[in-house]
Every structure is written in structure tokens, then in C-alpha cells.
Amino acid sequence: MQIKFYILLAVGLLFLSCNEESKVEKEIATIEADFTVERFDKAFFEAKPEDLSTLKEAYPFFFSKRVPDSIVIHRMKDTLQHELLTEVQNTFPDFKNTKQELEGLFQHLKYYDKTFTVPRVITLTNDVAYRDKTIVNDSLVLIALDNYLGADHKFYQNIPVFIAANMRKSQIVVDVTDNYAKKYSFQTDRKTLLDEMIYFGKLLYFKDVMIPFKTDAEKIGYTEAQIKWAEANESQIWSYFIEKELLYDTDPKLPNRFIADAPFSKFYLELDNDSPGRLGQYIGWQIVKAYADTTGEDIITIMQTEPQIIFNKAKFKPKK
Incomplete structure (x- = not known):
């Protein structure tokens, strides 16, 4: 009888714990965490040289004053960059699912940290610098989409398999969360x-x-x-x-x-x-x-x- 009592007690406590977690998650789901994903990668892909000043005004942190416009324009016309950006657009024609996951992350951050404010989210490319797939600070989340084209992508042939295995879109919110975890x-x-x-x-x-x-x-x-x-x-x-x-x-x-x-x-x-x-x-x-x-x-x-x-x-x- 005593063993049965402890089993019932354990089951009861587990049920209460799950019920409490469910209540918290329902509350979190009501938190507003509105934001727009800014596709700098797409804007750069579609830009012409005459659009450069507009891009620099919208995203000044992507353009160093030490780099002349001629180099940026050359990058716009570069065939390898064009191929990279094309692959990104093909893999990420939209960002709907990942945006939903990021919204879920931001809702949870707002619930557990009352000082948290939803950042500006910008996607870009970084020449497959896979050690810097995402960057997070107090006001920005930067996501380099060329690092999430799929484990078997041709761009990743010289990257160790155990690293390339996580270079897929399902890992974006995981990597962003990891960056936040390090901040806390x-x-x-x-x-x-x-x-x-x-x-x-x-x-x-x-x-x-x-x-x-x-x-x-x-x-x-x-x-x-x-x-x-x-x-x-x-x-x-x-x-x-x-x-x-x-x-x-x-x-x-x-x-x-x-x-x-x-x-x-x-x-x-x-x-x-x-x-x-x-x-x-x-x-x-x-x-x-x-x-x-x-x-x-x-x-x-x-x-x-x-x-x-x-x-x-x-x-x-x-x-x-």
C-alpha cells in the first residue's frame, strides 16, 4: 500500500508540474513581440550601383567608411557573390516559419526578463563564415543565411561533416538562443x-x-x-x-x-x-x-x- 501511495503521489506531482508549465506557456503565447525581418541579403542581391547610397543609409553598420564604394559595387557584380545570394534566395524565398520561432523566443525572453526589448532582426550573408552564423546584441539580431543552406550543400564540401550537419534552417533559432544564453x-x-x-x-x-x-x-x-x-x-x-x-x-x-x-x-x-x-x-x-x-x-x-x-x-x- 505504501509503495502505491508514493507512486500516486509522484504521478500527482508530475501532473501538477505539467499543468503549471502549460499555464505559463499559455500566458507567454499572449505576449506581444512584434518585429519585421529585414532581408538585407535580398536587398543587396537586387540592388544596382545607383542604389548603394540608399542601402548605406538603411544599414550603415554594414558599410565601413574605410571601404570605398568601388569595392562594394565590385562585390555587387561579383559572380561568386551572385551565386551565393541566389542560393540563399532559393533556400529562403520567405522567412515565415523561422520568424514564428524567433517570435516564440522573444515572447519567452520578455516573460522571464522584464527588461528585454524585441530587437531589430536582419538577414545577410557573410561568405559562409560558419563560426559567426548569428550575432546578437541589445538591439540587433544578425543572421547569416548562407550558413543555413542544408548540411549537404555544395558550398559546405570543405567544412567538417559534424559542423555542416547543423548548417540547416531548423537551427537558426537555436543558434540565436545560444547567443542570448551567453549574454545572460x-x-x-x-x-x-x-x-x-x-x-x-x-x-x-x-x-x-x-x-x-x-x-x-x-x-x-x-x-x-x-x-x-x-x-x-x-x-x-x-x-x-x-x-x-x-x-x-x-x-x-x-x-x-x-x-x-x-x-x-x-x-x-x-x-x-x-x-x-x-x-x-x-x-x-x-x-x-x-x-x-x-x-x-x-x-x-x-x-x-x-x-x-x-x-x-x-x-x-x-x-x-
């Missing part, structure tokens, strides 16, 4: 593997809260098979970190093995080839989730909390 996050040190794990765990948990309409696989940039592998092997991964005493290790090689973008994580075991990269980030994510569930703290506070406090209070236990 703070911690004094990032010296140990645990520091790094929880830093990236915070960024991923921020996505849980701000873009709940995206899947866990999309939030971390895994395939569905990779996220299932991480879930199935969570206990084994955690045991490895504990047995090897890696959590407080400051070896600079550890982030490259378990945190940085890579085709697989480096345990130096047979399971390496089956594993996705960034499993340290994945475990950090589970620790931060456990902390949030245990303490009930709001997302803004969590993003400012030191990693050791998060770890101590999370009482993290991996899935069996």
Missing part, C-alpha cells in the same frame, strides 16, 4: 572540466526554457540517434568521469575531448566511434536540469549561479 550567463571560473560542463549545461537549459518548441536533439545539435545514444549511455559516461576523477581536473585537453565540437567524444574506449561529440555538455545539461528541478530557481538566477553551487545542490543521478 556568468560564472567566475572555467578552469575545471566541471566548470566547462556546467557552463554549457546552463546554455542548454536556457534553451529548454526559451525555446521549448524545439526538440532536445535540435537544442544540442545532435541527430535523434545521437541524443538517444547519450540518454542510453548517461550512467556509463558519468561513471567514467567519476572513476577517472575528471570533474575537478584542469587538464586543457579535456575540453577538446568532451566539450568542443567534434565527430565523437574521446574516452579512448571502443564506444568512442559510436558516441557523439560534446558529451560533457550533455552531462552538464542534465546536472543543471536536476538543479532547476531541485531548487525551483528561475532561469535568470540559474544563469548567474556558480557551477559548484549548482553541482552541490543538484544531487545529480544519471539515468540507468
Whole structure:
């Protein structure tokens, strides 16, 4: 009877939690977050040399005073630029679905941060500089669409496959959210593997809260098979970190093995080839989730909390 009572209690608490989350999401859906997506990429694609002054007036931050107009006009006429812009227009004839996702993000940001104001959103191209796919500040969100043409696109043939895998339009709002997460996050040190794990765990948990309409696989940039592998092997991964005493290790090689973008994580075991990269980030994510569930703290506070406090209070236990 006692076991049955605890089961019923757990189910009841889960139901109440889900019901509360549903109420919050309904409230968030009523928040106004109006904005227009400005297609600078399209405007530049369609512009003629005589339109340059108009473009410079509308988007002065894209034109350096050190660069003469002749160079910009040459870029307008350049065949490679024309091909790049054509591919972008073909992939993004409109921006409706992504705009809806960005609106959802902004609604959540306004709910959790009362000081947040909806930024100006501008799309552009940046010669496939994939390390700068999106840029965010207090008033602007810049999205370089030539980095989201699809994993198998011909422009990405010289880019590592594990990086190109996330160069698709479904990842745009994920990348924008990641930029915002970094703005809200703070911690004094990032010296140990645990520091790094929880830093990236915070960024991923921020996505849980701000873009709940995206899947866990999309939030971390895994395939569905990779996220299932991480879930199935969570206990084994955690045991490895504990047995090897890696959590407080400051070896600079550890982030490259378990945190940085890579085709697989480096345990130096047979399971390496089956594993996705960034499993340290994945475990950090589970620790931060456990902390949030245990303490009930709001997302803004969590993003400012030191990693050791998060770890101590999370009482993290991996899935069996």
C-alpha cells in the first residue's frame, strides 16, 4: 500500500508540474513581440550601383567608411557573390516559419526578463563564415543565411561533416538562443572540466526554457540517434568521469575531448566511434536540469549561479 501511495503521489506531482508549465506557456503565447525581418541579403542581391547610397543609409553598420564604394559595387557584380545570394534566395524565398520561432523566443525572453526589448532582426550573408552564423546584441539580431543552406550543400564540401550537419534552417533559432544564453550567463571560473560542463549545461537549459518548441536533439545539435545514444549511455559516461576523477581536473585537453565540437567524444574506449561529440555538455545539461528541478530557481538566477553551487545542490543521478 505504501509503495502505491508514493507512486500516486509522484504521478500527482508530475501532473501538477505539467499543468503549471502549460499555464505559463499559455500566458507567454499572449505576449506581444512584434518585429519585421529585414532581408538585407535580398536587398543587396537586387540592388544596382545607383542604389548603394540608399542601402548605406538603411544599414550603415554594414558599410565601413574605410571601404570605398568601388569595392562594394565590385562585390555587387561579383559572380561568386551572385551565386551565393541566389542560393540563399532559393533556400529562403520567405522567412515565415523561422520568424514564428524567433517570435516564440522573444515572447519567452520578455516573460522571464522584464527588461528585454524585441530587437531589430536582419538577414545577410557573410561568405559562409560558419563560426559567426548569428550575432546578437541589445538591439540587433544578425543572421547569416548562407550558413543555413542544408548540411549537404555544395558550398559546405570543405567544412567538417559534424559542423555542416547543423548548417540547416531548423537551427537558426537555436543558434540565436545560444547567443542570448551567453549574454545572460556568468560564472567566475572555467578552469575545471566541471566548470566547462556546467557552463554549457546552463546554455542548454536556457534553451529548454526559451525555446521549448524545439526538440532536445535540435537544442544540442545532435541527430535523434545521437541524443538517444547519450540518454542510453548517461550512467556509463558519468561513471567514467567519476572513476577517472575528471570533474575537478584542469587538464586543457579535456575540453577538446568532451566539450568542443567534434565527430565523437574521446574516452579512448571502443564506444568512442559510436558516441557523439560534446558529451560533457550533455552531462552538464542534465546536472543543471536536476538543479532547476531541485531548487525551483528561475532561469535568470540559474544563469548567474556558480557551477559548484549548482553541482552541490543538484544531487545529480544519471539515468540507468
